[in-house]
Amino acid sequence: MIVGNRKSLEEILQMIKPYKKILLLGCRECITVCAAGGEREVAVLASELKMSRAKDGQEIDIKEFTLERQCDFEYIDQIKPFVDEYEVIVSMACGAGIQYTAERFPKKIVLPAINTTFLGVTLEQGLWSERCQGCGECILHLTGGVCPVARCAKSLFNGPCGGSANGKCEVNKDTNCAWQLIIDRLKELGQLDKYEEVIPAKDWSTSRDGGPRTRVREDLKLS
Amino acid sequence: MKTKSNIERLLEQGKFVVTSECGPPRGADSEAVRKKGTLLKDVVDAVNVTDNQTSIVRMSSLSSCLILKEMGFDPIWQLVCRDRNRIAIQSDILGAAALGINNILCLSGDHQSFGDNPKAKNVYDIDSIQLIQTVKMLRDDGKFLGGEEVKGKPNLFIGAAENPFGDPFEIRAMRLGKKVKSGCDFIQTQGIYNLEKFGRWMEMVRDRGLHEKCAILAGVIPLKSAGMANHMKKNVPGMDVPDSLIERLKGVPKEKQAEEGIKICVEMIQQIKEIPGVRGVHIMAIEWEQKVAEIAKAAGLLPRPQL
Numbered sequence: 001m002i003v004g005n006r007k008s009l010e011e012i013l014q015m016i017k018p019y020k021k022i023l024l025l026g027c028r029e030c031i032t033v034c035a036a037g038g039e040r041e042v043a044v045l046a047s048e049l050k051m052s053r054a055k056d057g058q059e060i061d062i063k064e065f066t067l068e069r070q071c072d073f074e075y076i077d078q079i080k081p082f083v084d085e086y087e088v089i090v091s092m093a094c095g096a097g098i099q100y101t102a103e104r105f106p107k108k109i110v111l112p113a114i115n116t117t118f119l120g121v122t123l124e125q126g127l128w129s130e131r132c133q134g135c136g137e138c139i140l141h142l143t144g145g146v147c148p149v150a151r152c153a154k155s156l157f158n159g160p161c162g163g164s165a166n167g168k169c170e171v172n173k174d175t176n177c178a179w180q181l182i183i184d185r186l187k188e189l190g191q192l193d194k195y196e197e198v199i200p201a202k203d204w205s206t207s208r209d210g211g212p213r214t215r216v217r218e219d220l221k222l223s
Numbered sequence: 224m225k226t227k228s229n230i231e232r233l234l235e236q237g238k239f240v241v242t243s244e245c246g247p248p249r250g251a252d253s254e255a256v257r258k259k260g261t262l263l264k265d266v267v268d269a270v271n272v273t274d275n276q277t278s279i280v281r282m283s284s285l286s287s288c289l290i291l292k293e294m295g296f297d298p299i300w301q302l303v304c305r306d307r308n309r310i311a312i313q314s315d316i317l318g319a320a321a322l323g324i325n326n327i328l329c330l331s332g333d334h335q336s337f338g339d340n341p342k343a344k345n346v347y348d349i350d351s352i353q354l355i356q357t358v359k360m361l362r363d364d365g366k367f368l369g370g371e372e373v374k375g376k377p378n379l380f381i382g383a384a385e386n387p388f389g390d391p392f393e394i395r396a397m398r399l400g401k402k403v404k405s406g407c408d409f410i411q412t413q414g415i416y417n418l419e420k421f422g423r424w425m426e427m428v429r430d431r432g433l434h435e436k437c438a439i440l441a442g443v444i445p446l447k448s449a450g451m452a453n454h455m456k457k458n459v460p461g462m463d464v465p466d467s468l469i470e471r472l473k474g475v476p477k478e479k480q481a482e483e484g485i486k487i488c489v490e491m492i493q494q495i496k497e498i499p500g501v502r503g504v505h506i507m508a509i510e511w512e513q514k515v516a517e518i519a520k521a522a523g524l525l526p527r528p529q530l
Contacts (some may be wrong), residue, residue: 158401160394170460201356
């Protein structure tokens with residue numbers, strides 16, 4: 001899923017400073033699962049904003065609304081009937097959802113309440129971890145199912161750097177060394193010989209480096 | 224012989240080579256480079272010039288190499304993958320060779336979070352092993368990574384680093400094997416304090432015959448004090464400093480610890496020299512370059528052979 005963090009209350013207050021009528025827009029997809037921008041988080045942020053403004057003696061009118069998804073116009077259109085009653089939309093979706101909401105309402109100011117961080121998994125209740133960087137050319141079959149692009153701080157393709165110690169990454173003692181995980185897994189699978197293959201320079205053109213990406217399924221297109 | 228490198232020539236003659244290193248200054252003062260160079264004159268066969276080590280901005284490695292070359296050194300130009308993509312890397316390799324640089328050390332580079340610009344974006348377009356492949360391709364095949372022909376091949380003696388003490392230990396020789404397979408001519412190791420573990424690593428290296436395809440230069444770092452030894456053990460990832468060494472340093476009065484550290488380093492070199500497959504030593508006296516001559520002399524490494 002896409003994982004994100006809510007921005008600090010201070011930053012959000014700063015962004016909405018000139019505005020009184022705010023549409024606070026959540027999303028029921030990934031950002032709900034990672035507990036950053038779902039219905040519950042929308043309610044929490046709304047009450048924090050109201051309390052702050054009340055403390056400063058400034059009025060605020062917030063409408064809370066959470067869409068099925070903010071990455072489909074079909075759902076975004078649900079706010080059409082009332083969107084004009086608000087000066088700004090504060091979106092609690094991921095970066096994609098925030099942008100698509102803005103794209104749908106070109107004359108509306110859309111402000112981000114979320115810092116989108118990574119594609120990841122739930123490790124445990126309240127703990128998420130990065131797994132994928134969307135590089136566009138998967139090599140997990142070569143690396144024991146552990147991605148060195150996303151999970152090694154240096155995205156090394158041919159083994160751990162000299163800073164791997166006791167299974168941990170030198171950059172952060174709480175982060176597992178991706179290459180330790182890869183070696184452990186290859187050993188487990190009886191595939192350690194795979195490690196001896198040199199992986200040549202990667203083609204990054206399938207990644208962000210090649211420019212913004214689109215995906216087409218001609219057979220699904222309506223026109 | 225592939226290049227005009229001093230160390231390649233000496234290794235071909237079967238000589239035990241000595242290298243040291245020179246960290247460029249944090250400024251544009253060329254005199255600072257010359258000052259360090261003066262301390263290493265006639266003491267080493269080649270001198271490494273670090274590339275923004277620990278991710279702290281310094282004078283460029285290539286520029287510092289040139290200043291040392293003007294002094295008569297044969298510099299080992301360190302190049303990290305952290306700051307350049309493959310376009311800049313290939314271009315700099317051609318430039319370095321054109322300026323008469325004979326040796327390159329291919330490194331991943333320390334992560335930028337350790338340095339003075341932790342907010343920087345890192346590159347890591349290619350890794351250190353792919354960098355070795357790149358240099359070899361330019362030099363031996365006369366081809367760019369893109370496949371086009373190079374007009375004027377860069378004749379560089381290709382080096383890399385290996386940390387015998389990094390985890391997972393069991394693949395450290397395999398990892399060296401990948402570097403050798405990619406075209407590495409020589410290796411400089413991380414500073415050695417745990418001789419027993421280094422010995423086990425060398426055994427794995429010899430089992431694979433890697434020492435015959437690639438010259439292994441063992442790294443040593445003289446300790447200035449028990450405090451420094453402790454710091455290395457606790458805070459420098461991938462460093463293995465046995466407690467017995469720390470105890471030995473603690474056993475002498477503070478003002479004598481530096482002297483003891485030098486003694487330990489000399490003993491270490493003498494023992495390393497006896498390990499089959501080790502072809503030289505790399506003395507890393509970090510901001511302590513004035514001690515390299517003393518260490519080399521005490522370890523019986525002077526005078527250096529004339530070429």
